[in-house]
Amino acid sequence: MLNNNKRLLSAAPYLLLTSMFLTGCGSDSDNNSTTNNPDNTAANRNVNAMMINRVDNETGFLVAVDTNNDKDISNTNGIELAGPGSGLFSHNKKIYLTEGRDGDKVYQYRYENNQFIKENELFTGANVRPGSMTFVNNDKAYLTTYQTGELLALNLKDLTITKRIDLSSYALGDNDKNPEPSGGVMRDGKLYLALSQIDNFSSYNCQGGASLLIIDATTDQVEHHLQDNRTCSSGILEPNKGLILHSSGDIYVPNPAGYGYYGHKSGYLRIKAGATEFDPDYFFSISDLTIDGVPGKSASYPYKSLFDSNSNLLYVNLFIPGLTSNPPDYVNDKNYVLFKADLANKTLTKIDIPNTAGWSADMIMQDGKILAGRLATSGQGLFWYDPGSGTNVADQSPAITSQGSPFAIVNY
Template sequence: MKNQWFLLSLLATFLSFISCSKDDPFPTDEEDDMSFVHSVTVGDNAYVSLFKDLNVEQTSTQNSLVFAKESFLFTYGGNIYVLESMNARLYKYRVENGLLIQEKETMILPSGSLPAFLTFDSEEKAYISCVGLGKLYIINPTTMQKTGEIDLSEYAIGKESGDKNPEPGASVIRDGILYVGLAQDKSQFNPNTGAYVLLIDTKTDKSIKMISDNRATMATAYEYSGDPFIDEKGDLYIYCVGGFGYFANCTEGFLRIKKGETDFDQSYYFPIETISIPDIKGNKANYIYSKTYTGNGKLYGYFNVPGYVSNPPDYVNDKSMQTFEIDVYNKTVKKMNFDGTTGWSCSQCKAGDYMVFGMASTQGTGYYLYNYKEDKYEPLKIKTEGNPFKIQYLK
């Protein structure tokens, strides 16, 4: 199998599957009312725990659940799901008395399946993208039982030469259709050029068609990085990561599938690598890491800035990830007033009118706040024990 896992590990901070709410993310009167689930990494482990609100001064790993480092958080129906990718396991938890209590048995997937994304259709149905197998597993998230699978091998670009894995990644459901991004790798760090998305009927679980666009490469990362997302108009946006800056012929950028359509909108393409950006070293960014949609065409996310990358790259210590505001309607970007962070510490979520950024910057390691309605910054609001890895708002 191609070595996707190194890249998946490198990009594991594309995390932050987000719950959107207008509820106040600050103090609550109820002692056990937890507002956030998050994970931090220490060594080769991820420590998952809850914390109450944005007035917590520091988090601890003392009452955390311990998983392999590359573990992803998802929420649905009041439950929290932990997808342990390297160990191919899925766990389900409820919140009780301020703690995470496991429900049902652990779901064990095939070794090497590298499950990296979970899309919920209903209380009885969800899809797991198995990057290592080239399959989607269909499960019942209530009972935690597998109910079926979808083999995607016929959609692999390299099938004629024996590569039958199109590397399914992040996905989203719109109007009864599951849109699945396919990485379509041909070798390590080297995807086939073009963006490929598979459409599946969620009623029948049958493939409808695969669409492609040669303006950008690699539709979504292997895991959830804030896209695909659907805006208030019903338009679907998908970011193509373009080979993560390794290949000149693998271009990045946002593509769009308009409401009521099932093909890429040929009138829309928004790359960021061609923009001259002031206030960053070299005035260029070459791809977007994770991102979060907040409404009205605005996203907040991390750009990789090559000017801050050492030679050879040090993905643990290089603070090349810079926070930006992105406007997909007007095709503009604006650097935010935060210092850079490392690729292993760039989590984020939306909480009310706040963006919460988990970073390891020169100002310290923990959560930084930005009120995007009032344009107000709060540097290092919460210190963390360990590097911020994933975070979700539970309200």
């Protein structure tokens, strides 16, 4: 295992809050099952989503949600988290928690009879810091790491590491050994893995241009390293749902480009279906857009998003500098605005939904509708938006309130 310990302090919203959020002890460490039922009179809840609620700087919970019937999500009997901003993933009716920058463990749960039942627990190694998961199939997944410049191949049956893939040779900085793998997507048996390539976890400046690896998921061998100097900081460097696979087979890669601090141009690059290089004729620059309806008519970078494969539209939160305090208040500023983007045609439309803090901006899709977690002035919880309504107007107050702000949400 490599020992490349970059400093863990951040400028971006989630990255900043990880140093001050959810540091209490985890109650799930000693018990393999935990009851969760927000409404104890609802014996037949149809749980179809999982969510992490951030309560305060030290406390967060994993809770189950029935999006069709719940009105308020209690943290009572949820799983108290040991680390801030844990990664939350779901696959094949299993729930996965990664401890991110605040721990080195991964947990596997199932939810049954109003209980979280822990099936497996993995210690990834000292100071590895597991991040995002990309599922290859029901038996295998890849797991990014923040601190060691590795990609871990996992056996999902028993949650064990089958291979540690050393990525240190792909780091672009001088004397750097960690290219910061951020998130990926599977296409044609290959993992397309974005690399953030930052200088350190304090300043988040780019070490080089956009960077991505193509890895054969059968052999776990790196086949190609893509690079492009038009933008940088590929992928979202926090637990995330991965890159964007369009129905055309094209892959779109978000690039926050130093999170707005250094004048780099943020935006999306494309790898066309069948191609193994970034498309030289495509760059959707977010930095260069003139955006009506927001202060300053500009956005700095793309952040948490959700891709609708039926409409091929991306719902993405953009950071709006004109909504930011001076100095920035990363806890209270509501400076992330939701947009609908047609990436193929480079168009952007603002959705009328309350603005949120960046660390409470995750989304899922259910039955053709968007369910968005928001920490808004009108309340904290889950807001519905129906693209089929023919309007760009969403809920203005939460349809489901939460005891804490929604940090992450997945379908289950």
